[in-house]
Amino acid sequence: MSSLTATLTPSRRRRLFDFALALAVLLLALGQLGSQSFGEQTDAARQIDPAGVALCLLSAIPLLMRRRAPLAVLLIVLAATVALVGLDYAVLRPVAPAVALATLGERPRQVNPLRIASVTFAAFSAFVALAWARFGLEPGEYLVTALLWGGGWVIGDRRRLARQRAAQERERIEREQRLAVAEERSRIARELHDSAGHAINSILIQAGAARTVQESRPQGAREAIEAIEVIARETIEDLDGILGRLRGGGSAKLAPAPGTDRIADLVERHRASGLDFHLVDRPGSGQRIPPAVDRAGYRIAQEALTNAARHGTGSAAITIDRRDGELRLTVMNPVARQTAARAAGGHGIPGMCERAALLDGTFEAGRDGDSFVVRAALPFAGQDP
Numbered sequence: 001m002s003s004l005t006a007t008l009t010p011s012r013r014r015r016l017f018d019f020a021l022a023l024a025v026l027l028l029a030l031g032q033l034g035s036q037s038f039g040e041q042t043d044a045a046r047q048i049d050p051a052g053v054a055l056c057l058l059s060a061i062p063l064l065m066r067r068r069a070p071l072a073v074l075l076i077v078l079a080a081t082v083a084l085v086g087l088d089y090a091v092l093r094p095v096a097p098a099v100a101l102a103t104l105g106e107r108p109r110q111v112n113p114l115r116i117a118s119v120t121f122a123a124f125s126a127f128v129a130l131a132w133a134r135f136g137l138e139p140g141e142y143l144v145t146a147l148l149w150g151g152g153w154v155i156g157d158r159r160r161l162a163r164q165r166a167a168q169e170r171e172r173i174e175r176e177q178r179l180a181v182a183e184e185r186s187r188i189a190r191e192l193h194d195s196a197g198h199a200i201n202s203i204l205i206q207a208g209a210a211r212t213v214q215e216s217r218p219q220g221a222r223e224a225i226e227a228i229e230v231i232a233r234e235t236i237e238d239l240d241g242i243l244g245r246l247r248g249g250g251s252a253k254l255a256p257a258p259g260t261d262r263i264a265d266l267v268e269r270h271r272a273s274g275l276d277f278h279l280v281d282r283p284g285s286g287q288r289i290p291p292a293v294d295r296a297g298y299r300i301a302q303e304a305l306t307n308a309a310r311h312g313t314g315s316a317a318i319t320i321d322r323r324d325g326e327l328r329l330t331v332m333n334p335v336a337r338q339t340a341a342r343a344a345g346g347h348g349i350p351g352m353c354e355r356a357a358l359l360d361g362t363f364e365a366g367r368d369g370d371s372f373v374v375r376a377a378l379p380f381a382g383q384d385p
Helices: 002-006 010-035 050-065 070-086 096-106 113-135 139-213 218-246 260-272 291-311 348-358
Strands: 276-282 315-323 326-334 362-368 371-379
Touching (some): 010 096, 050 070, 070 113, 096 113, 096 139, 139 218, 139 260, 260 276, 260 291, 260 315, 291 326, 291 348, 348 371
Antiparallel strands (some): 362 371
């Protein structure tokens, strides 16, 4: 039997369950009808006859349609239940209304619960009045029926609430997943901007330097072209890693994401193109910097040096300081007096600011006299390395 039900579709399993449920309700009603309420009303109850069987069928068969028309099914089984007692049939433990109420309680609120409660209470009052008049039962003996009907509604309502909470939880998880994907794509977009923007700017500088000295210093021109080749190769590797993460994985052979230990390479690359860039790297207490902070520090330094090369006068100084649980970066480059403040239409400064904010750090950038200064402080104390 278990292998048979396992091969059934969900809709067929539901129909099979409804058939079994209706059959059980019918047998219970016929049992009470034939035994005069299990022998309790042999003197007062009417014997089983076709009319009584028909009413029992009317109270059970509609349950097969309880999922499609639950309110109509409730009204039919309530009417049949009251009619059985009104015609002296001792079916005093009616289960069909409880099943119909459970179905209604389980459904979304398409019908006002107060209307359902009013109809059910009216039917129950008629049931109690007729049963008391016909069989002389005490009011307390109807408590079982009241609990049965009320319990059916409560069970259905609890199942509805459970399904509702499960649906809300699924929606919350899906919403968080969509948000995580959007945040990851935004982070990758920043990575692409920083990596590709820095590379293109460096290639432009190196190409300009090669063109300028190709006649007077052929060796310098060759060095600039070699630097362009190195930059292009490193950028391709960097983009492979970024795009691999965008696709949801990436090759295991990809180089690790750059950190602050490679800022010196950035400075040397700019120096090789003829710029007067200097690095001051102050060692810290030896505490390891978490990868997220290390990577963000590198990207901020990369973007700041790129901006210095594009907008400055050819020189810049970068200071790296690791103390008091913070990674501190300062990039200062002179600018011409008549140079206006840098336009905020690009993505460089907002991107650096966002990187610092994501790590609960601070960031500021602006002119300070004849220099443009970028300062970033990224806390790492207490973070997992």
